[in-house]
Amino acid sequence: MFPILEGEIAPRMKFRGKEVLTWSLNNYLGLANHPEVRMADAQAAKDWGLGYPMGARIMSGNSVYHEQLERELAEFVKKETALLLNYGYQGICSIIDAIVDRKDVIVYDAESHASIVDGVRLHMGKRFVFPHNNMENFEKQLERAKRITDETGGGVLVITEGVFGMSGNMGKLKEIVALKSKYGFRILLDDAHGFGTMGETGAGAGEAQGVQGEMDLYFSTFAKSMASIGAFVAGDKDVIDFLRYNVRSQIFAKSVPMPLVIGALKRLDLLRTKPELRENLWKIVNALQEGFRSNNFNIGTTNTPVTPVVLNGTVGEAANLTMDLRENYGIFCSVVIYPVVPKGTIILRIIPTAVHSLDDVALTITAFNAIKKKLDDGYYKAQHLVEFSE
Numbered sequence: 001m002f003p004i005l006e007g008e009i010a011p012r013m014k015f016r017g018k019e020v021l022t023w024s025l026n027n028y029l030g031l032a033n034h035p036e037v038r039m040a041d042a043q044a045a046k047d048w049g050l051g052y053p054m055g056a057r058i059m060s061g062n063s064v065y066h067e068q069l070e071r072e073l074a075e076f077v078k079k080e081t082a083l084l085l086n087y088g089y090q091g092i093c094s095i096i097d098a099i100v101d102r103k104d105v106i107v108y109d110a111e112s113h114a115s116i117v118d119g120v121r122l123h124m125g126k127r128f129v130f131p132h133n134n135m136e137n138f139e140k141q142l143e144r145a146k147r148i149t150d151e152t153g154g155g156v157l158v159i160t161e162g163v164f165g166m167s168g169n170m171g172k173l174k175e176i177v178a179l180k181s182k183y184g185f186r187i188l189l190d191d192a193h194g195f196g197t198m199g200e201t202g203a204g205a206g207e208a209q210g211v212q213g214e215m216d217l218y219f220s221t222f223a224k225s226m227a228s229i230g231a232f233v234a235g236d237k238d239v240i241d242f243l244r245y246n247v248r249s250q251i252f253a254k255s256v257p258m259p260l261v262i263g264a265l266k267r268l269d270l271l272r273t274k275p276e277l278r279e280n281l282w283k284i285v286n287a288l289q290e291g292f293r294s295n296n297f298n299i300g301t302t303n304t305p306v307t308p309v310v311l312n313g314t315v316g317e318a319a320n321l322t323m324d325l326r327e328n329y330g331i332f333c334s335v336v337i338y339p340v341v342p343k344g345t346i347i348l349r350i351i352p353t354a355v356h357s358l359d360d361v362a363l364t365i366t367a368f369n370a371i372k373k374k375l376d377d378g379y380y381k382a383q384h385l386v387e388f389s390e
């Protein structure tokens with residue numbers, strides 16, 4: 001059964017009728033329930049309805065607002081031009097499908113999101129994977145790729161993420177870029193978690209590492225910081241124009257509905273003009289991560305807002321602990337267990353946002369200390385489930 005969170009999107013929501021402190025929404029900047037955003041969404045739905053514009057962009061589904069959003073997104077991430085995508089998942093799969101042919105070789109990070117992996121599966125040519133952020137192995141894969149493309153006359157496409165959504169590590173973009181001139185590859189960056197959260201202006205992980213200009217294709221979904229639906233890819237005009245006419249998930253699908261486009265323009269405006277949203281986010285991130293570290297929790301190697309708390313225990317213990325945390329401590333976060341992580345590892349993934357408070361952080365650290373002690377004492381080993389009131 002999938003859990004149901006009820007109420008307005010906020011740090012306090014309801015789970016099974018009880019209030020919980022929610023740390024599981026990628027609503028990084030708190031825009032999901034920002035009054036200006038809610039107003040813009042509602043007004044646009046009133047003005048345009050959900051149908052407009054009908055058809056694919058290429059046929060009858062274009063509008064001046066779609067083009068305005070593309071211009072503003074491109075400018076924000078410092079690229080020449082951008083293409084709107086109706087969903088991130090299909091979008092990136094389809095970009096990968098469009099941009100390579102059987103002569104080309106893909107080299108990608110092993111921890112890449114499912115949408116990248118599925119896009120790579122569509123590729124007819126060779127693909128090589130390198131262990132997550134392992135630059136020594138990355139170079140080996142580049143050598144293998146280059147040997148092949150020297151024969152086929154194709155190119156090498158490197159795909160990685162700006163911020164990895166499970167570990168919270170940034171992709172090693174600077175190190176990757178350093179090998180560009182030697183091997184002559186191009187980079188497709190999925191910055192789903194970095195867009196809006198990382199870099200001085202929020203332009204993402206490339207900006208944070210000073211290499212945004214070297215990201216040949218910059219992709220992000222609107223599902224995280226923008227708290228909406230849709231996505232975009234930005235880059236040089238000739239490449240994006242090629243994608244405009246060749247990304248199958250767009251040319252054979254209805255374009256993004258107008259309320260989402262107008263809503264995205266409003267979100268982007270707030271992202272640009274309210275740096276305090278990002279500052280609040282980072283205030284909470286720093287307090288939370290410092291709180292966990294000083295209480296001897298293992299939060300891995302995160303250098304972004306994504307905060308994984310790594311514990312040791314069985315799948316049964318994870319179930320009991322999660323139930324205790326949700327039902328008795330009123331804290332709701334995502335839990336990752338085997339087979340996503342190795343047997344014996346439990347990861348509680350915390351996503352801080354700009355609308356959490358320092359009190360929320362303090363309460364959470366106290367609760368985590370309590371459940372960690374219970375876990376260490378074997379309390380969650382019991383065959384029976386943790387008790388909680390109905």
Ligand SMILES: Cc1ncc(COP(=O)(O)O)c(C=O)c1O
Binds near residue numbers: 089090113222229
């Ligand atoms: C890294 C990454 N890429 C792509 C996607 C897919 O985006 P969407 O939810 O817009 O389909 C996600 C999840 O939202 C993601 O985390």
